[in-house]
Amino acid sequence: MSEAQVPSTSEDFPPPILVGGRENLGGLVAGVLGLLLLSVVLGVVMPGIPEPGNGVRSSAIGFSAAAQEGRQIYLEQGCGSCHTQMIRNVVPDFGLGPVTLADTNQVIGYRRYGPDLAAIGDRTTDQAVLLGILRGADGHPTVSAINDDEFANLTAYLMESK
Amino acid sequence: MEAISTGDRESTPGLAETADGRAIGYEGVAVGYLFGSAAFLAIGSLVWLAALTSVRFPNLLPFSHGHLRPIALTLLGLGWIVLGLSGGIYHVLPRLTGTPLVAGRLAQLALPGTVAVTVVGTVVVALGWGDGREPFALPQWLDVPAVALLAVPALVTLGTLRKRHERSLYPTIWFVVAAVVWLPALYLVASLPGLNRLISTLADLAFSYGFFHVWGLGLATGLAYYVVPKAAEQPLASRQLAKVGFWSLAFGAIWSGAAQMVAGPLPEWLQSVAAVLGLALPVAAVANATNIALTIGPRWRRITAEPVLAAAAAGAAFAALATIFGAIAGFRSAAVIVSLTAFWDGLFYMTTFGGIVLLFAAFAWHVLPNMVGRKVDAGRAMTLVRRNIFFASMTSLFLLVAGIATGYGWVGGAFTGSYTAVGEGWTQTSGLSGVLFGLAILFGVGALIAQMGVALSIYRVLTSGRATVQEVLVPGSNDRE
Incomplete structure (x- = not known):
């Protein structure tokens, strides 16, 4: 601090740099909140409302109790970070299975670094193959933090995903 | 128009005060937050790189991408x-308000x-107790x-704004208000x-993109509006451009999220809304980057030697580029190829x-010396800016291209049938992108x-650098009257 040149009076200060304007704070807060509300209604609430005009179709799967447990493990292990369960009506997804509809109860996922698993139960009929992959085959990371029962539930979820 | 001015004067360390001696708040709070955040920047960057590595080399690390990704994001x-x-x-x-922080304690x-919460959250997710939902995957009991x-x-x-002495609102305040109001509300909706x-x-997805665009990019831009005029010793070039930047950001903030699901199970109208409103983001980022560049304008030559200006300009340019690519990726024809791929992680990286790293650095490098009392080494900081620009550009570029290659690989795979395979066949289709x-x-x-x-x-x-004066407020025009 001792090296510094310290202005002694307010006249030594530089002219104002940050120049504000007269604005209504309440209007700003209301505008921000209004846009937030609009975004949430438009982007999150309304897509959940069925559209009778399009015909309400269901892609919800009636999972067994074990498969529902398995879905929870699928979520906890972060499988959705690499796998989608969403087949789109586009060329790259041809051959994967039936197109995913709006009300799926599978884990849609966020990236597809590994294969899509929406119809995995149709594409892999051998549960042992699936178990092998979960234990590190074919370049899949080893899922080691879960016990045998949890493995069984997880594979049940995948086998019933179709 | 009102004027808010700042000046330099010796003061009690850790306590900012006005020229007439009125304490204006817990200066130590800001210092503590900035120092705390720097540690998380270092650790988070390391874990994010580990998360990227775990995609390419799945069994190299003890944790899978499914764990590392939310840990890094947290x-x-x-x-x-x-x-x-x-x-x-x-x-x-x-x-900016001439008022002590309300509820500073x-x-x-x-x-x-x-x-x-951050530390417990990372441990919980690492143990496999997260809820698997982006961005943080925190279980409900930690969401509260x-x-x-x-x-x-x-x-x-x-x-603080309710009790402010300074009646005028500087643009930084707009971004601050939007960020603090949106963040908890969106988190609540997502939980x-x-x-x-x-x-x-x-x-x-709305929370993730709202978070990184409004709280991250938006607030960092707002803070750049605070430091750039001071570092360049020039007033903000255009208040109107700042308004365009701010309101466009608020319009477009969450729509990059839904744009990633274009061609997926969304209502048709939402896909169009997401693509169109997503266009507001590049408008915002380009307006803000232009405003920052114009503000630096007359002092542009200093950009090669002044790290605050260089980092702010580069950070704003990165933001503009990322949002332009993001808007393009939201249209159906592009989304068919790049959705769900590394392309979006490239945009996140950018x-x-x-x-955000560069805008944050510009802010911290400008304000910390004024609070702590030691100057940042400008030469070293300029080197960091250059390295950040080069390596962040290259990393983002390769992730973007990897995403595009993956998307085209899927199209090819759909015709050959290899893509529908689950194990070996899948690995074979990801050669180039790998x-x-x-x-x-x-x-x-x-x-x-x-x-x-x-x-x-x-x-x-804290530990090195030449001593400098600490900044305190001096009265604005209202106080002088």
Whole structure:
């Protein structure tokens, strides 16, 4: 601090740099909140409302109790970070299975670094193959933090995903 | 028009005050938040690189991508970005309002609280107890304290603004208000139980992109509006352009999320809305970048030697580029190829490690010396800016290209049938993108070193560097009257 040149009076200060304007704070807060509300209604609430005009179709799967447990493990292990369960009506997804509809109860996922698993139960009929992959085959990371029962539930979820 | 001015004067360390001796708040709060955030920047960057590595080399690390990704996002989001930019808010609020922080003690207490939630969150997710929902995957019992802690900046900001002495509002305040109001509200929406899978995914994506665009990029831009005019000794070039930048950002903030699901199970109208409103983001980012460049304008030659100006300009340019690519990727024809691929992680990298890191660095390098009393080494900081620009650009570029290659690989795979296979067949279709991903990781190592350098430079103002004066407020025009 001792090296510094310290202005002694307010006249030594530089002219104002940050120049504000007269604005209504309440209007700003209301505008921000209004846009937030609009975004949430438009982007999150309304897509959940069925559209009778399009015909309400269901892609919800009636999972067994074990498969529902398995879905929870699928979520906890972060499988959705690499796998989608969403087949789109586009060329790259041809051959994967039936197109995913709006009300799926599978884990849609966020990236597809590994294969899509929406119809995995149709594409892999051998549960042992699936178990092998979960234990590190074919370049899949080893899922080691879960016990045998949890493995069984997880594979049940995948086998019933179709 | 009102004027708010700042000046330099010796003062009690850790306590900012007006020229007439009126204390304006807990200066130590801002310092604590900034230092805390720097540690999370370093750790979060490391874990994010590990998360990228785990995609290419799945069994190399003890944790899978499914664990590393949310851990990295928690460390970067809750740890670095929330703490760092909260510190920014607590620094600028007293200066722009001429008022002590309201509930400054609460802000002080929220620091260890946020650190605790971040650390516990990473441990819980690592143990496999997360809920698997992006961005943080925190279980519901941790969402409650997280939302409460994220509401603290809103309480402090709105309380301080209500009691402000300075009646005029500087543009930085707009971005601060939007960030503090949106963050806890969006988090709350994304944490609501009982949503079906599609809606919960949409809510997660809306929160993730709202978080990184409004709280991260938006607030960092707002703070750049505070430091750039001061560093360039020029008033902000255009208040109108700042308005365009601000309101466009608020319009477009969450729509990049839904744009990732274009061609998926969304209503047709939502796909169009997401693509069109997503166009507001590049408008915002380009307006803000232009405004920052025009403000630096007459002092443009100083940009090669002045790290604050260089980092702010580069950060704003990264933001503009990332949002332009993001808007293009939201249209159906592009989304068919790049949705769900590494392309979006490239955009995230460009936004976060290009845009937000540099804007954060510009802010911290400008304000910390004024609070702590030691100058940042300009030469070293300029080197960090250059390295960040180069390595973040290259890492983002290879991730973007890897994403495009993956998308085209899927199209080819759909015709050959190999893509529908689950194990070996899938691995075979990802050859080219795997190489590109590997290159991204390679440049990511250089970027990590640069990001750690930024974190270290923040701590160095405590231990080295020439002494400088500490900044305090002097009366604005209202106070003089």
